[in-house]
Amino acid sequence: MLFSLLGSAQSISKIPTAITSNSIPQPINGALQGKVSDETGKSVSGAVITFRHFFTVQGRNQRVTTKNDGTFTINELPSGDYSQCIQVPNSDYVDDCEWNLTFVPRVLATPSPTQIGAVAMVKPVFAGDMPHSSERIVVPPAGLSSPQQLRVRKGARVTVRFVDLAKVIDDKSHLMVGALSPIGMFISATRATAGSVTTFEQVIPFDTKVRLIVNSLALKATGPKGVTDLAAGGTTEVKVGPKDPPLVFNYTITGKTN
Numbered sequence: 001m002l003f004s005l006l007g008s009a010q011s012i013s014k015i016p017t018a019i020t021s022n023s024i025p026q027p028i029n030g031a032l033q034g035k036v037s038d039e040t041g042k043s044v045s046g047a048v049i050t051f052r053h054f055f056t057v058q059g060r061n062q063r064v065t066t067k068n069d070g071t072f073t074i075n076e077l078p079s080g081d082y083s084q085c086i087q088v089p090n091s092d093y094v095d096d097c098e099w100n101l102t103f104v105p106r107v108l109a110t111p112s113p114t115q116i117g118a119v120a121m122v123k124p125v126f127a128g129d130m131p132h133s134s135e136r137i138v139v140p141p142a143g144l145s146s147p148q149q150l151r152v153r154k155g156a157r158v159t160v161r162f163v164d165l166a167k168v169i170d171d172k173s174h175l176m177v178g179a180l181s182p183i184g185m186f187i188s189a190t191r192a193t194a195g196s197v198t199t200f201e202q203v204i205p206f207d208t209k210v211r212l213i214v215n216s217l218a219l220k221a222t223g224p225k226g227v228t229d230l231a232a233g234g235t236t237e238v239k240v241g242p243k244d245p246p247l248v249f250n251y252t253i254t255g256k257t258n
Contacts, residue, residue: 031139034145044152084137092155095187095203190202
């Protein structure tokens with residue numbers, strides 16, 4: 001029995017180390033540089049850019065924030081092809097990570113310059129990819145990319161205001177305010193409460209039909225359409241142009257549905 005155990009140990013020690021090592025080629029890190037500006041050419045500071053790798057590290061997100069002059073540099077980024085989207089918190093710029101309207105399935109007709117020996121291919125489309133731009137950005141291995149010129153666009157601010165003098169709104173109200181994007185994604189509005197007023201704000205793209213949703217499982221209110229049972233799921237189609245005044249919807253909470 002002892003001989004058998006010793007023999008097994010010797011056999012294990014003779015297993016080639018190449019089998020247990022990771023022989024899958026890994027991308028060589030590079031760096032990405034660029035600048036974010038708006039449609040007028042104005043530099044945008046504080047913009048948060050999210051990059052997603054197309055291939056070898058699919059699903060890994062890398063983020064960087066622009067400086068005061070709108071520029072950014074992100075180092076130690078695995079080389080390869082990336083999509084991107086941009087958010088500018090607390091601004092009237094459209095959230096590109098949620099409202100990207102130019103999304104198309106990414107068909108790569110030519111191999112990536114960073115994929116040595118690759119063949120033409122079609123990248124599968126995942127739901128998580130949809131808000132990202134279909135534009136391909138290439139990070140070179142062990143080098144710095146050419147300057148990337150990225151754009152953000154202004155949108156229309158929509159405000160939904162609830163006056164709640166009796167303080168009816170609570171955690172059980174399940175008050176939901178937001179909009180459906182053109183590709184059917186629900187995008188929540190940002191909520192703020194001050195005293196008896198609860199406000200929701202959202203920036204939507206100009207000249208785009210959007211379905212605004214105001215819903216609660218437990219509240220009644222008077223609003224733009226008169227007495228409204230919010231549990232019925234009030235939906236309003238809106239479209240705002242650059243020269244139109246901001247949209248404001250006012251509701252007064254009158255009680256609960258039960």
